[in-house]
Amino acid sequence: xxxxxxxxxxxxxxxxxxxxxxxxxxxxxxxxxxxxxxxxxxxxxxxxxxxxxxxxxxxxxxxxxxxxxxxxxxxxxxxxxxxxxxxxxxxxxxxxxxxxxxxxxxxxxxxxxxxxxxxxxxxxxxxxxxxxxxxxxxxxxxxxxxxxxxxxxxxxxxxxxxxxxxxxxxxxxxxxxxxxxxxxxxxxxxxxxxxxxxxxxxxxxxxxxxxxxxxxxxxxxxxxxxxxxxxxxxxxxxxxxxxxxxxxxxxxxxxxxxxxxxxxxxxxxxxxxxxxxxxxxxxxxxxxxxxxxxxxxx
Numbered sequence: 001x002x003x004x005x006x007x008x009x010x011x012x013x014x015x016x017x018x019x020x021x022x023x024x025x026x027x028x029x030x031x032x033x034x035x036x037x038x039x040x041x042x043x044x045x046x047x048x049x050x051x052x053x054x055x056x057x058x059x060x061x062x063x064x065x066x067x068x069x070x071x072x073x074x075x076x077x078x079x080x081x082x083x084x085x086x087x088x089x090x091x092x093x094x095x096x097x098x099x100x101x102x103x104x105x106x107x108x109x110x111x112x113x114x115x116x117x118x119x120x121x122x123x124x125x126x127x128x129x130x131x132x133x134x135x136x137x138x139x140x141x142x143x144x145x146x147x148x149x150x151x152x153x154x155x156x157x158x159x160x161x162x163x164x165x166x167x168x169x170x171x172x173x174x175x176x177x178x179x180x181x182x183x184x185x186x187x188x189x190x191x192x193x194x195x196x197x198x199x200x201x202x203x204x205x206x207x208x209x210x211x212x213x214x215x216x217x218x219x220x221x222x223x224x225x226x227x228x229x230x231x232x233x234x235x236x237x238x239x240x241x242x243x244x245x246x247x248x249x250x251x252x253x254x255x256x257x258x259x260x261x262x263x264x265x266x267x268x269x270x271x272x273x274x275x276x277x278x279x280x281x282x283x284x285x286x287x288x289x290x291x292x293x294x295x296x297x298x
Contacts, residue, residue, distance in 0.1 A: 035082040036065040045086040047289045056258040083248040090236035094174040101236030126263035127239040135215040135227035143226040150231040163191040164208035218276025
């Protein structure tokens with residue numbers, strides 16, 4: 001039976017409308033996306049979470065690693081581009097929440113957990129078991145020759161030294177400016193800003209004399225470097241914690257138990273070994289994580 005032209009036109013419009021509405025409805029997400037900042041440890045931690053979640057829950061995981069600095073990754077999480085990543089409590093408190101770095105590890109963790117829930121609808125889960133604090137690192141021969149062990153030891157010689165830092169450390173409230181003020185450090189010139197992946201090579205090559213690294217970096221020991229003691233306790237606690245959106249937990253309730261499995265499972269010595277395997281031995285991060293998980297029965 002033929003439709004009249006008007007009825008046929010209406011029929012086509014109805015079909016178009018139904019198709020448009022259907023296309024606009026996003027299907028329920030069947031995958032989760034895990035991100036990381038732009039350095040080796042973050043890539044390793046993202047891979048650890050991804051492998052464990054896939055094995056424990058069967059949920060497929062998309063990896064988006066080496067995205068950039070703290071605020072970029074945080075914004076990606078808020079925008080729904082990521083479901084999960086690992087942050088450090090002191091960084092969350094100072095850089096994201098713009099709060100003063102006060103309190104011990106437990107107090108900082110609970111403060112961050114409460115504020116992330118209230119402000120961002122994000123869940124801060126239990127710490128993985130290690131802290132990655134900033135480390136001001138010097139060459140081992142300088143430490144031995146000048147008898148340097150603590151940050152306060154370098155105050156008198158800082159005017160002859162050049163510092164190297166990552167961009168984020170230069171800008172963040174718990175970074176370079178506060179450190180220099182706290183210890184009375186006046187270097188020979190403004191700090192050189194460089195990629196974190198190049199910072200230790202610049203130190204070894206005498207392009208700079210002190211750098212802002214991380215306490216869990218595997219290259220510190222392998223290159224014969226020395227991390228100075230923060231004897232005035234300038235840096236706050238930086239416990240590694242997975243952060244996940246509450247909407248993602250609502251879609252995948254089994255994710256909570258999977259993340260709980262990893263609570264306290266990774267020591268500072270563990271993460272240093274993993275970082276060393278990737279940075280110094282040039283092993284594949286996924287393979288390194290797989291071996292670690294097998295060794296721990298995860």
